[in-house]
Amino acid sequence: MRHKSGIKKLGRPTDHRLAMLRNLAISLIEKGRIETTVDRAKALRSFVEPIITLGKKGDLSAIRLAYKKLHNKDAVRTVFKELAQRYKSRPGGYTRVLKTRIRRGDNATMAIIEFVKDENQEAKSE
Numbered sequence: 001m002r003h004k005s006g007i008k009k010l011g012r013p014t015d016h017r018l019a020m021l022r023n024l025a026i027s028l029i030e031k032g033r034i035e036t037t038v039d040r041a042k043a044l045r046s047f048v049e050p051i052i053t054l055g056k057k058g059d060l061s062a063i064r065l066a067y068k069k070l071h072n073k074d075a076v077r078t079v080f081k082e083l084a085q086r087y088k089s090r091p092g093g094y095t096r097v098l099k100t101r102i103r104r105g106d107n108a109t110m111a112i113i114e115f116v117k118d119e120n121q122e123a124k125s126e
Helices: 014-031 038-057 060-070 073-086 119-125
Strands: 033-037 095-102 109-115
Touching: 014 033, 014 038, 014 060, 014 073, 014 109, 033 038, 038 060, 038 073, 038 095, 038 109, 060 073
Parallel strands: none
Antiparallel strands: 033 109, 095 109
8 A cells, every 4th residue: 555655736736736847847957056945846856856867868768758848948958968967977866955944925934956066076176
């Protein structure tokens, strides 16, 4: 029996939730770091990390699957050209979620989600 195996619904219908996650993922891929609520950041992490793993595969079917999730050619191109090269030796865990503050308007806990720096990239810069 699989208890509590569902995804976070974030108080939205399926199409709205997927559109929101898609928009957040595109912003994260373009900017590298965004601020949002903790629950959205955790849901975004599970949405965007499999896309980066697809980018590491690099074949045509992986490109089509990534485009099916993102619906943005520029973001897919960034995943397959830049992010796949950056994380080619990393087996997973491409993002980190850092809690930052409490939002004043509605008392929501905010967080920053960003891509992790690669160890090889840090060694080259030092």
